Amino acid sequence: MLIGLTLAALAALGSGAGSAIEALGVRRAAHRTRRPGDVGALLREPVYFVGLTIDLLGFAFTVLALQVLPLYLVQAVVASSVAVTAVIFAVIGRPLDRAGWVALGGTLCGLVLLGLSSQPHDVPPLDPVWYWLLLAMALPIAALGRVAVRLGGPVSSVLLALGAGLCFSCVAVAARSLDVPQPLWHVIVDPAIWAIVVNGVVGTALFALALQRGRVTVVAAVSYTTSTVVPSVIGLLFLGDEVRSGFALVATAGFLIAVSGAIALARFTQPLPMTPGQTTTGPAASR
Numbered sequence: 516m517l518i519g520l521t522l523a524a525l526a527a528l529g530s531g532a533g534s535a536i537e538a539l540g541v542r543r544a545a546h547r548t549r550r551p552g553d554v555g556a557l558l559r560e561p562v563y564f565v566g567l568t569i570d571l572l573g574f575a576f577t578v579l580a581l582q583v584l585p586l587y588l589v590q591a592v593v594a595s596s597v598a599v600t601a602v603i604f605a606v607i608g609r610p611l612d613r614a615g616w617v618a619l620g621g622t623l624c625g626l627v628l629l630g631l632s633s634q635p636h637d638v639p640p641l642d643p644v645w646y647w648l649l650l651a652m653a654l655p656i657a658a659l660g661r662v663a664v665r666l667g668g669p670v671s672s673v674l675l676a677l678g679a680g681l682c683f684s685c686v687a688v689a690a691r692s693l694d695v696p697q698p699l700w701h702v703i704v705d706p707a708i709w710a711i712v713v714n715g716v717v718g719t720a721l722f723a724l725a726l727q728r729g730r731v732t733v734v735a736a737v738s739y740t741t742s743t744v745v746p747s748v749i750g751l752l753f754l755g756d757e758v759r760s761g762f763a764l765v766a767t768a769g770f771l772i773a774v775s776g777a778i779a780l781a782r783f784t785q786p787l788p789m790t791p792g793q794t795t796t797g798p799a800a801s802r
Contacts, residue, residue: 516635522580523592529573531599536566538600541726567719574715578690585757586691586750588633590743591770594777595622597735601783615783622776628769632762641692641754646706649685653713656681660721672729673737675721680741682718686711687746691754735781743774 540563573596580589598619605611611619656678663674689710725734747770750756758766 516583516633519580519583519589519635520592520630522576523584523589526573526576526580526589527592527596528599529569529576529596530593531573531596532603533566533568533570533573534596535600535603536569537563537723538566538726538731540564540566541723545727563723570719574686577687578693578711581687581691582693583635585633585635586687586754587743587747587756587766587770588629589691590687590746591629591773592626594739594743594774595626597739597777597780598622601780604783609783611783615780618776618779620776621772622780625769625771625773625776628765629773630769632759632766632769634757634759641707643706645692646689646710649689649710650706650713652685653682653710653717656685656714656721657717660717660724664724667728669729669733672725672734675725675728676734676737677741679718679722679725680738681745682714682721683738683742684745684749685714686718687742688749688754689714691746691750731781736778739777739781740774 540560543562544560573593577589577593580592601611601615601619605615660675660678663671663678666674689707693707693711722734722738725738747756
């Protein structure tokens with residue numbers, strides 16, 4: 516249990532720090548182009564890829580944590596990475612107000628309640644059909660993203676964030692029951708691995724596009740809620756995830772408080788707009 520919680524905490528730190536650097540990269544890319552959602556500008560921004568690398572490290576810890584902890588607990592902890600992002604931006608020039616500190620405290624309290632009520636257990640490998648289904652889900656979700664890009668406006672960012680959340684949900688479910696094949700070279704034909712990789716790539720792209728087109732508060736709320744609630748429900752219904760006996764209400768309250776706090780903190784996870792001529796990513800770039 517302690518090892519799993521440590522891994523989940525490292526996942527939140529990696530995801531939160533990575534997201535902060537990615538947001539700076541997205542802002543720098545947007546500052547250099549007048550076209551919203553210009554993927555080309557983002558692909559030429561090294562800061563974004565630094566953040567993405569750290570985010571991937573956090574994801575590796577997430578996969579390890581999912582091997583021993585229930586989906587609802589790990590996903591809630593990872594969603595709380597928004598608190599890490601908010602604290603980073605508070606340090607470099609976007610301080611939390613009273614509501615922000617309350618949301619931060621609420622998130623931590625919710626996670627404590629979840630930790631107290633969770634029941635760790637091993638998950639047997641799923642039927643291969645599950646993994647193929649999770650892999651196939653990337654196609655309709657990518658199609659949803661394409662439609663969203665064409666629509667434009669506020670609806671576009673919401674649909675892109677929803678698509679990102681669904682992709683990350685597929686990644687979480689596949690990772691929860693992942694069984695590394697033997698011999699190792701079988702990973703190249705393992706549908707579980709491909710479900711994680713493909714959905715992870717599509718989800719990351721959709722999330723970046725959503726950040727470029729919409730308010731970070733809305734994008735984070737839709738994406739975090741989807742990627743936390745959907746896999747948690749699947750884990751409880753199909754993967755044998757359990758809540759400690761007599762702690763159902765405690766787990767429910769902890770889950771709702773943690774996710775609500777993460778959503779409330781989302782407005783503090785966007786760097787302040789750059790003024791003309793700014794190109795740095797330090798404190799001066801955020802004031």
